Amino acid sequence: QVQLVESGGGLVQAGDSLRLSCAASGRTFSSYRMGWFRQAPGKEREFVAGIDWSGSNTYYAASVKGRFSISRDNAKSTVYLQMNTLSPEDTAVYFCGASSGWGYLMTSQAYDYWGQGTQVTVSS
Numbered sequence: 002q003v004q005l006v007e008s009g010g011g012l013v014q015a016g017d018s019l020r021l022s023c024a025a026s027g028r029t030f031s032s033y034r035m036g037w038f039r040q041a042p043g044k045e046r047e048f049v050a051g052i053d054w055s056g057s058n059t060y061y062a063a064s065v066k067g068r069f070s071i072s073r074d075n076a077k078s079t080v081y082l083q084m085n086t087l088s089p090e091d092t093a094v095y096f097c098g099a100s101s102g103w104g105y106l107m108t109s110q111a112y113d114y115w116g117q118g119t120q121v122t123v124s125s
Contacts, residue, residue, distance in 0.1 A: 010119030023097030030078035039093035051106035094118040
């Protein structure tokens with residue numbers, strides 16, 4: 002089992018940057034592919050970014066590509082989401098997930114474990 006704890010959220014202005022962190026504990030972190038999702042009020046949870054076991058391959062939603070960057074540090078059992086040029090449309094609770102299998106990383110069904118989420122609010 003894996004426990005995930007997100008941090009780094011907050012209230013920022015449009016155009017600002019934030020870096021989210023997701024610290025994992027439990028089983029070997031490097032055996033999981035990781036992803037970030039977000040959920041805005043009244044909307045379904047949506048994929049933001051994903052990364053494979055070593056960090057060699059990354060995947061992004063079209064809405065964040067070029068602005069967000071996912072990375073991982075297996076020695077620290079942590080995955081990051083660097084978010085630049087934030088806009089009010091990025092306001093949501095951000096969740097990290099861990100996937101032990103081979104499912105499609107852009108779907109929430111591929112993930113076995115989730116963190117509790119961290120709130121990101123972008124004011125205009």
